[in-house]
Amino acid sequence: MPSGLVALLDDISIIAKAAAASADDITVAASRAGAKTAGVVIDDAAVTPSYVTGLSPARELPxxxxxxxxxxxNKLLILLPGALLLSEFLPGAIIFILMLGGGYLAYEGAEKVIEKLGGGKHGKTVDDVIENPEEFEKQRIAGAIRTDLILSAEIMAITLNEIELDVWWERGLALALVAILVTVAVYGAVAIIVKMDDVGLHLSKTSSVAAQRIGRGLVAFVPYLLIALSFIGTIAMLWVGGGILLHGTHELGFHALYDATHGLENAVQSTTGSFGGLLGWLTYAALSAILALVVGAIIAFVIHKVLKIGHAEEAH
Structure with a gap:
């Protein structure tokens, strides 16, 4: 075989090995970053069913x-190019974007808590009389997409903050991989959740006694599931938002809150034996949520009482 062809095949082999290593690095980076976004993903999956709850079952999947x-x-056409440009030319701005997103999550979580405590709701919901169902549906879709933009920005920013890939296109592939997997997982889960009662209703009308029992169980279970998801979504917003704010203040040079929180976490972890890891984490999560509740309540007060701005109609 001519030496030139041997050299060419050898070069191709080296390139293929490098590409395989890059693909592996991208997959590992994406999986690691995906784990860090779990809290925001939980929030996204918990919040989204509220946008179709109470509307016509035939319109839920559309x-x-x-x-x-x-x-x-949001993720692939707006946030991905923006994230790559930031990481390449202005990496220091990422922490400020994370902080803004953390403040938004704190505000949304505090709003839900305030409403539950009787502080009044802001914006039209499915509990109100809907005069124009088509227009209301459009508003809820638009509201969900706007909320998704914020949550997706948090996911992309967290991912970008976690991945350690020097080449811009590798960062881009890792971000795209996380974006696609998260979107499919979240909205696939949402589709299953909102159609569970329809499946249950169908099963309850079959001739099988076992299927009827399962169907009636599903129909009875779904309302409690939605309530639980709403509660989980609120907790997730406060926990994630507070954690982002704590981390952000630490990164910006204000260490007091971060050090105090982690100090208490470590104290609980070191004094609670075999449950130390779990209880320590719960302590950190609870303190993060409390911080977010305080910050979110202040933001809500300024928006509604000082600036007299009503909550958007897409409020959860």
């Missing part, structure tokens, strides 16, 4: 599909 398409557009 609405979810519209929101899913909007989410893909």
């Amino acid at each position: 609405i979810i599909w519209s929101i899913t398409k909007g989410s893909f557009k």
Whole structure:
């Protein structure tokens, strides 16, 4: 075989090995970053069913599909190019974007707590009389996509902050991989959740006694599931938002809150034996949520009482 061809094949082999290593690095980076975004993903999955709850069952999946398409557009066409430009030319801005997102999550979580405590709701919900269902559906889709943009920005910023890839296109592939997997997982889960009662209703009308029992169980279970998801979504917003604010203040040079929180976490962890890891983490999560509740309540007060701005109609 001519030496030139041997050299060419050898070069191709080296390139292939390098590409395989890069693909492995991208997958590892994406999986590690994906784990860090778990709290925001839980929030996204918990919040989204509220946008179709109470609307016509026939419109549930089309609405979810519209929101899913909007989410893909948010992540891949808007946030991904922006994230790559920031990471390449202005990496120091990422922490400020994370802080803004953390403040938004704190505000949204505090709003839900205030409303539950009787502080009044802001914006039209499915509990109100809907005069124009088509227009209301459009508003809820638009609201869901706007909320998804904020949550997706947090996911992309967290991912960008976690991955350690020097080449811009590798960062881009890792971000795209996380974006696609998160979107499919979140809205696939949402579709299953909102159709569970329909499946249960169908099973309850079959001739099988076992299927009827399962169907009636599903129908009875779904309302409690939605309530639980709403509660989990609120906790997730406060926990994630507070954690981002704590980390952000630490990164910006204000260490008091971060050190005090982690100090208490370590104290609990070191004094509670075999449950130390779990209880320590719960302590940190609880303190993060309390911080977010305080910050979010202040933001809500300024927006509604000082600036007299009403909550957007897409409020959860």
